[in-house]
Amino acid sequence: MKKISTNTLRRLPRYYALLDEMVKAGEDKTSSGKLAKIMGLNASQIRNDLNCFGGFGQQGYGYNTLMLRDEIGRLLGKERHFGCIVIGAGNLGRALMSHINFKDLGYRLVGAFDSNEAFAGQMVAGMPIRHISGLDDFCRLEKPAVAVLCVPKDAALELGKQLSRLGIKAIWNFTPYDLSLELPNMVVENVHLEDSLMALGYRLQNLD
Amino acid sequence: MKKISTNTLRRLPRYYALLDEMVKAGEDKTSSGKLAKIMGLNASQIRNDLNCFGGFGQQGYGYNTLMLRDEIGRLLGKERHFGCIVIGAGNLGRALMSHINFKDLGYRLVGAFDSNEAFAGQMVAGMPIRHISGLDDFCRLEKPAVAVLCVPKDAALELGKQLSRLGIKAIWNFTPYDLSLELPNMVVENVHLEDSLMALGYRLQNLD
Missing domain, CATH: 3.40.50.720 (NAD(P)-binding Rossmann-like Domain)
Incomplete structure (x- = not known):
């Protein structure tokens, strides 16, 4: 895993919350463009962030919301209690x-x-x-x-x-x-x- | 006044609190070096921050704590109620x-x-x-x-x-x-x- 910058770290909880909403709404996949629009960022910034921790993006498919949410949750220690x-x-x-x-x-x-x-x-x-x-x-x-x-x-x-x-x-x-x-x-x-x-x-x- | 960057803005309240303590402790003047040490920054960063809003630093004298505190307080709207x-x-x-x-x-x-x-x-x-x-x-x-x-x-x-x-x-x-x-x-x-x-x-x- 690449080292995560402070700015990327500060965005991780927002990605988590957004992906969690998508998962709960039954949206299986999303794209950097869609995430960018909702978060007021540009798509390349999103891709750059998500690449830092392996990402799950595939050309022409986008991101699997469930896998990405759980990976970010793991990074944030949400299962560590x-x-x-x-x-x-x-x-x-x-x-x-x-x-x-x-x-x-x-x-x-x-x-x-x-x-x-x-x-x-x-x-x-x-x-x-x-x-x-x-x-x-x-x-x-x-x-x-x-x-x-x-x-x-x-x-x-x-x-x-x-x-x-x-x-x-x-x-x-x-x-x-x-x-x-x-x-x-x-x-x-x-x-x-x-x-x-x-x-x-x-x-x-x-x-x- | 130069435009204040987000990072400088985030430091203004810390400058204010620090200068307020100095004023209350009877310290008439301070220096970028002293402020830097207390805040864990370097002195040139401090000077750069304070220059953004006119500063009151004089070579060989430093900063007048009371004037600088009140100027930062004014910038932060502390008298606006x-x-x-x-x-x-x-x-x-x-x-x-x-x-x-x-x-x-x-x-x-x-x-x-x-x-x-x-x-x-x-x-x-x-x-x-x-x-x-x-x-x-x-x-x-x-x-x-x-x-x-x-x-x-x-x-x-x-x-x-x-x-x-x-x-x-x-x-x-x-x-x-x-x-x-x-x-x-x-x-x-x-x-x-x-x-x-x-x-x-x-x-x-x-x-x-």
Whole structure:
């Protein structure tokens, strides 16, 4: 397999969703032209993306939607059921626990933690919130691979280091702190909500 | 002002946050080298970014943190107080209303709407949730510029078109639907949470 560029990686989930819709609608095959039109890209870009991981395109036939969807799903780890914990069960952490379909995306939500003792024992999305003091023991037992980090900025770095020591391999990072510099061996996927809203402000001011 | 590239735009909020910290810590000036080190970029990239909007760098002096912060803040519209409504007050919409500091980011949160009649009148972050049937009248009166869209995928396109007709200029889009193709005149800032988590799965599988 060729190395996948960042831009191609960012498009993989969109290909997956689109192909999944096609499969469910009974469409056996598709073409780079059709995918291009729906995604607002050009067909050669699509072919280039799909060639990166073997593709399944055949001249004059196109792509088998089912095979291509499942191959992309495999690349995205959708059958891996990565163990996943949420750190910080305030408004945002709780909303993610309820809103995100972890199972369909390749994850098992196995625990949720907060430093607020008043939260301990509360149920969110069928899961008890635990006090953060139990994090070490929990991780040694359950060996989760991923942490969803929804804590205040000031707590981010220390928690990131702790998670790294506990064997966590990846952080879905909702703090404004970019942990990737300090934790180079960790996969850090940043969702900087505030930055996104500020960028919107720039674009809104510069409409033309 | 030179046209700002997408990559530079994505870095503006990070510059802002960093300079704001420096100002608050009493640091009057900084340099491209210092900014580069903190951000994990190289100094010439920083200078190139800051030159795009006039910059304030002087050879041998560096940048005045206060002036540069305020200039970037102005570019990001932080003093514009854009009127903003939330559409879809489920778990995620409510969490954003509570979690995001709209005021500090240049927005005024003026309303929240949901199609669920049982939500109408509930208070979230000091604001009543209204039934979606009142959206048209509300927009004619309040003229919000921005909508935060937290509705199911199937409702996204129709609502996007309605918001466009009602004079909304920008959508902070949390639905999986990429509205930018169908609404080319609208600023659409996508936050595709599911895509982000899937991309994390790819990176976690391909650790080396």
